[in-house]
Amino acid sequence: MEIITKVTDIQKITSSLHSVNKKIALVPTMGFFHEGHLCLMRRAKELTDIVITSLFVNPAQFGPNEDFEQYPRDFENDYKSAESNGTNYLFFPSTEQMYPKGDLTKIQIVGFTKKFEGVTRPQHFDGVATIVSKLFNCIIPDYALFGQKDYQQVLLIKQLVRDMLYNINIIVVPTVREDDGLALSSRNVYLSPEERLQAGIIFKALEEARGAVFEGENRRKMINAYMHNILRSEPNIRIDYASSADADTLDEPETFLPGEHIVLLIAAYLGKTRLIDNSIVSIPMEPGVKKHYFVEGI
Ligand code: PAF
Helix, strand or coil: CEEECCHHHHHHHHHHHHHCCCCEEEEEECCCCCHHHHHHHHHHHHHCCEEEEEECCCHHHCCCCCCCCCCCCCHHHHHHHHHHCCCCEEECCCHHHHCCCCCCCCCCCCHHHHCCHHHHCCCHHHHHHHHHHHHHHHHCCCEEEEECCCHHHHHHHHHHHHHCCCCCEEEEECCCECCCCCECCHHHHHCCHHHHHHCCHHHHHHHHHHHHHHCCCCEHHHHHHHHHHHHHCCCCEEEEEEEEEECCCCCCCCECCCCCEEEEEEEEEECCEEEEEEEEEECCCCCCCCCCCCCCCC
């Protein structure tokens, strides 16, 4: 595996690969690899000849009071695991390489990006869209792989590809979970042992709402209430949002229609750590028996 730090070098490499018809898969990351990242690399290797993993902690997607400085970094370990999981080139640029001095261009996607994550992290998606677009431009991959855990980010990337006419296949890989259902995330390292035990409640809340949908619940507020109720049973959890929406548009109708795919979305704080997770579920064509229990406050 080669480490490439300069944009001009990755451009040379990828254009010579394209000239001999090699297919390229890009795995964009911010490093501190866990099994979720490694799954993306292995899936990329199944798809193509050449896997390029980018490792860049992108300052533009962090807000002023967020964890850019503390974001976990471990280059040595990342190098070893990228190499042993099929990466051919590790693109590891500096901030100056990705944001040349005097740069003035930003990509902004409007609409659904202003909801959910976009409320709490207003600059986040502009930063993601801009860096991913830069990576697409200098690598011109045939495939780019993203984890389902960042669900709204996946929708944003798909929108970016459509709107900017990129000829790139976006592959979404299911979330990798711990035994108690906690979604793997580089930020899980911030959790204290006690918080780590409590964090499983997020998956439990998603499962509870999924169960309710399977049994026939299609009223958005009620579906949300199932999640809120479970999350509230853990006093250390502070809910940012626990919501359901159309899985493609993130629209929030009063009731979802039979056959509609919906996404259950949670963002919650445990101490100072903000965790996100999601689950996709279809509204059944023939609703079953509804569960009845007391729903508080919604
Ligand atoms: O999901 C991430 O790790 C980041 O948002 C991404 C896509 C690498 C852009 O910096």
